[in-house]
Amino acid sequence: MSEAAIAFIGLGLIGGSIAKGIKREKPSTRIMAYMRSKATLQKARDEGIVDVILDGIGEELKECDMIFLCTPVEYNAEYLEKISPYRKPGAIITDVGSTKTDIHEAVIRLGMESCFVGGHPMAGSEKTGYENSTDLLLENAYYIITPTASSSREQVDRLIQIAECIGSIPLVLDYKEHDFVAAAISHLPHIVASSLVNLVKDSDNEQELMKRLSAGGFKDITRIASSSPVIWEQICMTNHENLSLILKRYIASLNQILEELEAKNHSYIYHLFETSRDYRNTLSEKARGPIVPDYSFTVNMADEVGAISTLSVILAAKGISIKNIGINHNREHGEGTLRISFYNKETMEQAWKQLERYHYDLISN
Numbered sequence: 001m002s003e004a005a006i007a008f009i010g011l012g013l014i015g016g017s018i019a020k021g022i023k024r025e026k027p028s029t030r031i032m033a034y035m036r037s038k039a040t041l042q043k044a045r046d047e048g049i050v051d052v053i054l055d056g057i058g059e060e061l062k063e064c065d066m067i068f069l070c071t072p073v074e075y076n077a078e079y080l081e082k083i084s085p086y087r088k089p090g091a092i093i094t095d096v097g098s099t100k101t102d103i104h105e106a107v108i109r110l111g112m113e114s115c116f117v118g119g120h121p122m123a124g125s126e127k128t129g130y131e132n133s134t135d136l137l138l139e140n141a142y143y144i145i146t147p148t149a150s151s152s153r154e155q156v157d158r159l160i161q162i163a164e165c166i167g168s169i170p171l172v173l174d175y176k177e178h179d180f181v182a183a184a185i186s187h188l189p190h191i192v193a194s195s196l197v198n199l200v201k202d203s204d205n206e207q208e209l210m211k212r213l214s215a216g217g218f219k220d221i222t223r224i225a226s227s228s229p230v231i232w233e234q235i236c237m238t239n240h241e242n243l244s245l246i247l248k249r250y251i252a253s254l255n256q257i258l259e260e261l262e263a264k265n266h267s268y269i270y271h272l273f274e275t276s277r278d279y280r281n282t283l284s285e286k287a288r289g290p291i292v293p294d295y296s297f298t299v300n301m302a303d304e305v306g307a308i309s310t311l312s313v314i315l316a317a318k319g320i321s322i323k324n325i326g327i328n329h330n331r332e333h334g335e336g337t338l339r340i341s342f343y344n345k346e347t348m349e350q351a352w353k354q355l356e357r358y359h360y361d362l363i364s365n
């Protein structure tokens, strides 16, 4: 990676994670950042991630070899024109937006095809903000690179090197193809998750029994319903044609299921679950898709005060960082299970060994 100075417009979950990944691998890279929250930028500077806090779009950008647009997709497209006068000759403008056609069309309109290369790291989470960013978030995730008609091999290679530097797997794709694929595997699932959550909300009784009893399956497939409304409104609006097409297909498939269910067609319903199970079981865990692989396991333990802190201390003593920890309250009779997740497989395996030594009852997920 040869970039000496890189600017980030927007330093949230994704911008922050890329900046942290670059600083980890190439600490001498000068990172500049602009976002509206000054307090967060100060924090990023205190942590050694940001070297220069930008007050806005201006002269300092002329020192940068690469400029990352990391705000919601429609704002990214709006920034193109604003940053254009401050681009150093040879510098690449790139983005991390979840949709690509909209920004590529803006690039064409503005005559910026020779300096833009699109990007989309295909991993993330329902959380937002710099505070949730980590240098490992995009590790082993596909990093889609969408060149323009004028992008040179050298420009594409420079973005490939950045993707590799942060541990991602670069993959060059046509931007239109990207948007059709993303509509099916990422954008539709977000609509499904949110509409399902809203259906339950609207169907629940006054005692909120559905909410109280909602468990495993519902929670698994609706995690992404907690995602940012501003991010997802803009993603849906900028990919509305592909999304409408795939949503219509999905609605047709649901209508078919409804028909077969009402006709009590056992074999159709059996086949529905059989086909999905067989296909789902072939999905690769090697590269992270939008669904991040789960390096977690469950601990069966009594629901006692202090139980979590004891366990955390045991892991901390070995320098093992926990990514997330959550109690499963669905058990009856006071017994609880604790789901602990880790940043990678290695740490998960170390934690498993360590807890085994202390005779914890462990269940792999």
Ligand SMILES: NC(=O)C1=CN([C@@H]2O[C@H](COP(=O)(O)OP(=O)(O)OC[C@H]3O[C@@H](n4cnc5c(N)ncnc54)[C@H](O)[C@@H]3O)[C@@H](O)[C@H]2O)C=CC1
Pocket: 009, 010, 011, 012, 013, 014, 015, 034, 035, 036, 037, 070, 071, 072, 073, 075, 076, 096, 097, 098, 099, 120, 121, 122, 123, 124, 125, 126, 127, 128, 129, 130, 228, 231, 235
């Ligand atoms: N959330 C995810 O898992 C993924 C998101 N993306 C894409 O990454 C981009 C950023 O998303 P996140 O990092 O998740 O969001 P985020 O909400 O964590 O960060 C957005 C950042 O943009 C800043 N921002 C918002 N409006 C702004 C404006 N008008 N001017 C300057 N800064 C502004 C915010 O202050 C924040 O720093 C989006 O384009 C999204 O489509 C791509 C892959 C995964």
Ligand SMILES: O=C(O)C(=O)Cc1ccc(O)cc1
Pocket: 097, 098, 121, 122, 123, 124, 125, 126, 186, 224, 290, 291, 292
């Ligand atoms: O949280 C998840 O599983 C996601 O789906 C994250 C995500 C959100 C947006 C993207 O463009 C890519 C990945």
